[in-house]
Amino acid sequence: MTSPFLQRHLGPSDVEQDQMLRVLGYQCMEDFISDVVPKDILDAIPPRDILPTGCGETEALADLGRIAAKNQVQRSLIGLGYHGTAMPALIQRHVFENPAWYTAYTPYQAEIAQGRLEALLNFQTLISELTGLPIANASLLDEATAAAEAMGLSFGVRSRPNAKFFLVDHKVLPQTWAVLQTRAEPLGIELKWTDPEHVTFDANVFGILLQLPGVDGIVWNPTATIEKAHRANALVTVAVDPLAQTLFAPVADFGADIAVGSAQRFGVPMGFGGPHAAFFATREIYKRQIPGRLVGESKDVEGNPALRLALQTREQHIRRDKATSNICTAQVLLAVIASFYAVYHGPDGLHDIARRLVALRLRLENGLQSLNFPLDPGERFDTVTVTTSYAPAVHAAALAAGFNLRVLPNGAPVAQATGFGITLDELSDEKEVNQLLEVIAHVTNKPAPALPTTTPTNTTLQSLPSRTRPWLTQSVFHCYRSETELMRYIQRLVSRDLSLVHGMIPLGSCTMKLNAAAELFPVSWPAFACLHPFAPLDQASGYLQLVDDLERWLAALTGFSAVSLQPNAGSQGEYAGLLVIRAWHRFCGEDRRDICLIPTSAHGTNPASAVMAGLKVVAVACDAEGNIDQENLVALAMKHTDRLAALMVTYPSTHGVFETGIRNICEVIHNHGGQVYLDGANLNAQVGLSRPGAFGADVCHINLHKTFCIPHGGGGPGVGPIGVAAHLAPFLPGHPFQDQVALAIGPVSAAVLGNASILPISWMYLRMMGADALRQASSVALLSANYLACRLDDHFPVLFRGSTGRVAHECILDLRPIKRDAGIDVDDIAKRLMDYGFHAPTVSWPVAGTLMVEPTESESLSELNRFVDALIAIREEIRTIETGEIDALNNPLKQSPHTMTALMVEVWERPYSRQQAAFPLPNQAQNKVWPVVARIDNAFGDRNLVCTCPPVEAIATAV
Structure with missing residues (x-):
């Protein structure tokens, strides 16, 4: 039976599919598929017995x-790098659930991605200001893998080739330790568990990872340890809680070379483990080794500031086995949410949340001490851990009251618990702390402690120097306090991007298909x-069923x-x-x-x-x-x-x-x-x-x-x-x-x-x-790609075909003859497509001087034809260059993309009309997507790297 959803997912209707098949010379879809997919691997029917109807x-x-x-949603105070947080409704509605943000592609075509790039620049600025380190990337996958990337960077730049030991703070998060072990072994790195306050270094050590606060919440001043490491030529990475970092001096002030962590508690739901934006910041000397993507500021050909990905953009594709990292996907959407969370609260709001947590932790500590629970010495941020014979009973009572506490030792069954941990978060309040103390007191057969009715006033962290210098002084973190202004700022950034909301994104190898609202x-x-993510599994029965379904379905497919x-x-x-x-x-x-x-x-x-x-x-x-x-x-x-x-x-x-x-x-x-x-x-x-x-x-x-x-x-x-x-x-x-x-x-x-x-x-x-609709979707994806290849081949030759003359789900268009005959390169065509309202296909990969086009099954025949019409029109523009009808440098391709500002000049001195520049397709004026900057000078930006928002002083000077 055909899925009722299939017609929502597919772009071409049944009639349009028949039209496309006839253009290719086929009577039916199965004849076409048998000509495209090799017969010795083609399945007659999909696995209907396992897949759902x-x-x-x-x-x-x-x-x-x-x-x-x-699933049972208990109040989880487990910590371990995951915290309850409050995503502002404004951000949930206008960012998290907004297809203009979540359907956009990686901003490799920067002229039509200025909104996302600005939000990511805000994220980088936030991380740089928090940590004090000048270079921060536009997010990594999670804290544990970010720590592993830091280990890899430290190993790659080590001054002693034979150094192979990486020291790890014994209070590191357990999942970080586990991921480090996975990463270290294939590279020949040996890990050593260490107490950083009593550590010694020798010539075999190339780096150390510190956790601040530690897994038990303890904070301490790492300056002496970092100085020892540097005397031994070892790099120091500090995994830092970003909310705690608002209270004490930036870790760069202590001498840290690299800072990593998770921005999850900046408004991103725990979500059973992800996705969350990890951060990675380092010294400027390592700007070319930093993993992932880096947003930098440059200028366009008209001299206006413009953002783009800097330095190592897609460097793993260029350097291949010499790449510093295999990172390709980041956590852009979550980094954007975290950046808007910081814009929403500003530095004072973030600081206030952190101070309130310290006050609540003090209240909790006082209550536990009054119940005669011993606490380890040391100052904490938001976490209290207790070793006690009452632990199994405390966990049972807390669970009955709706709380998940951390089981100590980590990962042990409740019945074997020797202690418990409580990590407070943004959602905690005095009522919650009092309730926790009542539960624990009941276990010990004692009355709940009488706590002061006033909030502690001293909420600094005495173990560390306080943050004294102004931070996040950039105007973006101060101008949008009202919801009206922040909503307008978000929408202003949206208007600077092109996403699937606007039209087809025909990127080869990237499959930019429908992301249906019902799915999201x-x-x-x-x-x-x-x-x-570390809640008891019996509270996650729904997730476990969902995962079991997915694993079976994916295995069958x-x-x-x-x-x-x-x-x-x-x-x-x-x-x-x-x-x-x-x-x-x-x-x-x-x-x-x-x-x-x-x-x-x-x-x-x-x-x-x-x-x-x-x-x-x-x-x-x-x-x-x-x-x-x-x-x-x-x-x-x-x-x-x-x-x-x-x-x-x-x-x-x-x-x-x-x-x-x-x-x-x-x-x-x-x-x-x-x-x-x-x-x-x-x-x-x-x-x-x-x-x-x-x-x-x-x-x-x-x-x-x-x-x-x-x-x-x-x-x-x-x-x-x-x-x-x-x-x-x-x-x-x-x-x-x-x-x-x-x-x-x-x-x-x-x-x-x-x-x-x-x-x-x-x-x-x-x-x-x-099952059947999935087969149909793949068939239409193949059909759409072959339809495009057929219609475009006379204008831009298709470089590779299968044994029957057909392509698969994408095709590569060879532009090298055009470069030879007209001096027009692949970037010129990519930028000119913006004027036609399209994101460029994949540029110069896997073959230099080509475009790789993938239409997917979700684009309608009218949209496919619109794209074909655009490329054919561009080919005619190129022909005027080949024949000498228009200047080889001053033409619509070399001057693209055209901004509204460029068109509004009083005197138009170009040898083509404004109409041709901005509205080259019929009726395009009714649905125009404007690039907000002209062509960007990437080389200038790399020579003059700026990867954080300009300070207020710089803005004032510019004005």
């Missing part, structure tokens, strides 16, 4: 509502948003035996998959296998991930048709037969075709003892049509933020689960807060389920679509 959104929401009701709606439900949802980005999925392969080889007694074959056309994250997993990269050539050169593959497999660990292959290929030899490719690798890792970036061409696990792949990562409808969020969040064959299932990632599996690799993310709170999006998509 498709339904409408009302029914799916009702089903998911019943699952969500199985449940993410805000408290039953999903408000659970702590990909042909694998098991799936792990822990990796919280595609790059993390790559890394986890390779670690699983490596663990399996070791289990088989073949530790020597360390060679990873990777085609030259592969995503840049592939070689970067391989190196991080401890493998050595060997490149495999591609033939003239863009396929893997099988002779070269066989030769390399034979050459490295004793050491071959894996092949990483993208399918359909990065060149946008179904290679007919994929089964043989897998067989070659297996015959030489290796495993096949299939990059699932292009899975949108396969769902319901073919299954990687059935044609030879052993591991595949599945980008839920592409194929399965989680939106890109302006560059993140993502989810990159991995599916594995049966022999690899025992090695899937574990976690210290779940039952240990003997053979499991260590965790690759801070939380057991990574970005758990956005999994309902993919659940809703699969529930509404069902």
